[in-house]
Every structure is written in structure tokens, then in C-alpha cells.
Amino acid sequence: MQQAVPEPQSFRRVLSSMCTEPHPAAREAAVRFLATNPGDPGTYGAAAELEARAVDALGELAGLADPHGYVTSGGTEANIQAVRAARNRARDEWTSPPESPNVVAPESAHFSFAKAADVLGVDLLTVPTDGDGRADVDAVRAAVGDDTVAVVGVAGSTEYGRVDPIPDLAGVVEAAGESTPGGDRPLLHVDAAWGGFYLPFTDHEWCFEHAPVDTLTVDPHKLGQAPVPAGGLLARDRATLDALAVETPYLESTSQATLTGTRSGAGVAGTVAAFDELWPAGYREAYETATANASWLADALDDRGFDVVEPDLPLVAADVPESVFEALRKREWRISRTGRDELRVVCMPHVTRRMLREFVADVDDLR
């Protein structure tokens, strides 16, 4: 006999994920658009029009008045595509195209850049972060060479929620351009996949309005409260998107700049619905609640004698013994670890103070 399709996990004990419960309005819109494909605008016109609205919304969030881009399957696709655009532009436009193109990224960059490097055949040059987990600008400068097609800055790192000094990285990129005959320079890509919907409410300088950023990843299906799959790739210049285009016979449109072909209209519709509902007041409230929760949790863990990494954005890392970690997982807490084996708790919109109190009570019980 066939098993039925089971229930999904509840978010009641999920502290590890950078995804969350979609906003009800986003869920409703997504359900209506489940059978649409913005990748085929000739057939699915409403989904394609919504995608244009989604890109405008993300541009508003990230300080870009006339954004180019699209709704990706997630941050990984957006990061791969940003590197691909940089590689292709260098190959096709530079006075001296690089023989072995490379990308310079801080060690805090998401593993999708390692994936991008393998997929695209570029070298990933990883440089150290400073003592606080932010890109070391001198190390980035030292690593950038004639074959560097892109420099990556992270705005809200996956492990510690750190924001790299984006204007300083822009300075590195600009200086690199001044030292070449053709003025060719690497593109500056910012990965704000997670942080992008919290950062507008902080003092961080992270986006297009703060520096000459070329491309940026920001994911509606993370803090944008849209359903999976909804990532975002934004580009300042049309030429960057054009560098990704391939011809598309048998679709009514003539070219496609996306990595995937058929795409999710549900994610697109959910993005627009969530943004309409939450920008900016709802997102600000989510940020403030999460910040207070992260601060509370960091204090609670510190009070208990654990080494806590001071949170900046609402993501808490703490050095909790392996035995406690495993015991917490046995109690169905969905938690994960940093590369240094610290406990890592991501304060997403579904993470309430009550959840965190229960969690800390379990920590007390188990340590």
C-alpha cells in the first residue's frame, strides 16, 4: 500500500533555517500562481508582469532606481549568475580577457561561491576575514589580480550575520580598474541573500545606494517572507543581464537570461504579495523583534557561561558542548553549527521569544 504524503515539519522548533513561514498574503498569492511560469512570458503574461513588479520592489529595497534582474530559484542561482555575468563580461569586453578568471571572496562567503567556481570554471580565491568575521579589505586588495573578474562582499553572512565594508570593497575594485590599460575592472557583487530584508533598517552601508555595487543577491524566500522558491538577482547595468542571455526558440520571447528555464510563478506572486503587505513597516517590525530576540538569547547563553559571538544582525552563535547540541536535536530542536562547531540560531520571523524561552529551558535541562 502506498504511504500518503505526510505533513511537513512545523516551524515550532526550527532555529536553523534561513527560510520561514511565508506571510499569509504571500501564501495565498503563491497558491493561485502554482501553475504558472514567468520563464514563458508569451504564455504566462500575468506571472511575467508580476516579476517586473518584484524586481522593482527589490530595487527599492536595495537602493537601485532602475533595476535589472529577475526572480531566481534562490541565492545560489543568483550568486552563480552574478559570477557568470562577470566572467562573460570580462571574456567579451575586456581589452585583455583573463586566461584563468578568478573571483575573490572572503572566507565568510556562502558555499554557493564554491559551487559557482566549479560550475563556471573560475578559480575561487578565498581570503581571511578580520577578527570579527568581516572581509579583510587589505587581504582582498592583495588577492585581486589581472584575472579577477569579480569581488564578493557579504551583507549578512550565513554563519555570523556579518556585513562586509562594501564601500571599501568598491574602492578596491575601482583601484583595480585604474591600474589596467583598458580601465577594465572586476564587478562588485554583494551577497545579501539573507540580510537584505533586515539591512534597510540598520546603519550598515550595504547596497547600491551606498557604493558602486554592480550586482546584488537578495532573497524574498528568506526574510522577505515569500514562499520557496524566490531568490533575487539585481544588476545596475542592462549589459550585465545581457551577458547571461541565450536564444530561446519556441518561446514567444526571444532570449532568456536566467539559469533555469521553467520558473516558479508561485514564488514571484508570493514575493509581490509579501512586499505589498510588509514594505516597509512590517519588515521593520520583523527586524526589531528579531533583534530584541537575538539580544535576549545572546544574553541568556552568556549568563550560562557559554562563549557567545556578539550578534550584529539577528543571528546568534555560541560555543555549546557537542553533547548538549546533540541532546537538543533529540528533543526535535532544528539547530545547526558554524564551521567552528558553534551552535547557530537564526532569528527568523517565525522565531518567537516564547520559542527561545523553551529552548533555553531545554539547554538548562541538558547541560
Next chain:
Amino acid sequence: MQQAVPEPQSFRRVLSSMCTEPHPAAREAAVRFLATNPGDPGTYGAAAELEARAVDALGELAGLADPHGYVTSGGTEANIQAVRAARNRARDEWTSPPESPNVVAPESAHFSFAKAADVLGVDLLTVPTDGDGRADVDAVRAAVGDDTVAVVGVAGSTEYGRVDPIPDLAGVVEAAGESTPGGDRPLLHVDAAWGGFYLPFTDHEWCFEHAPVDTLTVDPHKLGQAPVPAGGLLARDRATLDALAVETPYLESTSQATLTGTRSGAGVAGTVAAFDELWPAGYREAYETATANASWLADALDDRGFDVVEPDLPLVAADVPESVFEALRKREWRISRTGRDELRVVCMPHVTRRMLREFVADVDDLR
């Protein structure tokens, strides 16, 4: 004032798409799994378990008892990943790794292979089809060289629904291996993205049980009646999936063989629900109905003096004047064109005889 999120198109006049209305059971399962990510099995265990069931189901469909693979965002990702695996295996395993890897594909292959070539830095060698739109085996054989990492066969081509002679292509691949010192040979990839859920009910030899196929694309969100996004990549050998793996810190799993990161649990749950409901009787019925519809439409267009490409799988192409085509689009018919500017009608499960009668009545009215 904000515009509301509009209604999506209805499928009432969609004749151009290879996607369709999801089965109600698939829709219901997808809605429940909207906020899950099988790419993070430590957190979203139910979605990850469903994905294993989905891969087994696709293996059953495609004649592979112990399938390796995953649910992709669609056929494009699956095709890119198949080529990437072939490229990586040649690079890492061949006695003489290719300097300039290439892929040999018939000109009927989907444009995602051109995308794969750009993304992955491999050359795409396109060879002619025979007079009937199937891969010309002699032309494929002539194109395969020492740097060929993959040969592509199409099982249900996008333009004409043609099925390449897969066992013959397997023979080409095998012969290529016999002529190299290390016995290294290209991988054989079959793109059955669209055809895969119709082909089990035909006499075609297209899948793992008919030939030593290495990888195969088959998309639940096309004829599988699952919601977007749900594609499928299957591989005969574990090593092929392993060639795609990158390490994944901060997830509880340790590596990831997918192209995207966060993935749609909705597509996965919808795939399992549709398969449970429809395999095999429901899919067979859909195939038989579509075949009868395609035959009826081909006859109707032929009766009216249009040149019709004899359908094999249920996809009808006919030489209809540009003016009629445009007038049909103005009446909201969602139709598309082949590379030779023929009208192309894909007989999907939502395409009923009544729709086709209305369509032909409009053709009569407009020609």
C-alpha cells in the same frame, strides 16, 4: 495605491506550454509543503524523505531499479547538471582528460544545452537530424571525438515530439570508449523532460531499460502533472551524482549535488502525490487522450490544406500563415512557433477536444 496581485491566466486557451494544470492531489500536497526546503534535510526531513520517494518513482518510470538523482527546478537544471557531471567525470577520471571538452547533440536538442555550454565552458557540437527530425546517428558518430564528454539523445523533442534512436546512440558511445586507451567514453544523456511521462505507453526505446543510458532528464512539472518547479535528474551511477557534490557547511548534511541551494518542497510533494495518484493508469489515460487529440487536430489542419508534420508523440506542428497565427494570438490563443515558423500545439492534459474544436473553428474564421 498598490495594484493587487492579479489572477493568473486560465489554461482554457493555452496550447503552447509544456506545463499544465497540476493534478488536484498534487496541488494539495504542494500547498502544504510551500514552506519547506529539501535542500536542507536536517531541518526539513519530511520534504527530504519525499524527495527520495520521488526519485524512486522517476526511476520506476524510466526503467532504473536503483536510481540516483534529485528533483531539480526543471529540465534546464537537469540538463546542465548532466553535462556538468560528464565534464567533471572526464576531467577527474579519464586517462587523458579533454583539453576542450565538448558535447554532441542533435539540432533538435533543447536550448538549455546551449545554456549549459555557456555556463560550463564546454563546446556544443550540434549535428543535423534526419528528414524526420530524429538524431542522425552517422552525424553523431562523425562528430564524437577524443574531447567529447557527453552525447545527448532527445526522447520527445520540444519542436516536433520526436524520439531519437537511443540504443543506436548508446552504440556510438560504446564504440568511442573502445577506441581510447583507457576505455574512457562519453556519457549518454537522454532528455525526456517532456516525453518521459508519455513514453512508457509507447513502443519507443528511450530509457535506462532499453540502453546503457547514463543520465536522464524527466520533468514531473510537465506531463507528470506536478506543480512548477519539479524537474528530475536521474543517474545510473552514484559516481555521476558525486561528481556534482560540493561541501556544505552550516547545513546538517555535508554535501550537496544540486545546482540550486534552497529548493522547492512543494514541487517534491506535488510530484509524489501526482505519481501516487496517476501511475500508471492515469498517465496512460492522459497519453491516450492526448494522442487521439493530436491525431484529430493534425487531420483537421491537413483537411484545411495546411502542411502538417505527422505527430509521433502528441505534439502537432503545421505550416499556418503568419497572419492567421497573429490573429489567433489576438483571440487569446497561447500558441508558439517552431524554428521554421510553424504553428506548434502541445497536447497537454489540460488540452481537451472541445478546446481544439474551438481553436479549429477560429482557424476557419481567420484564414
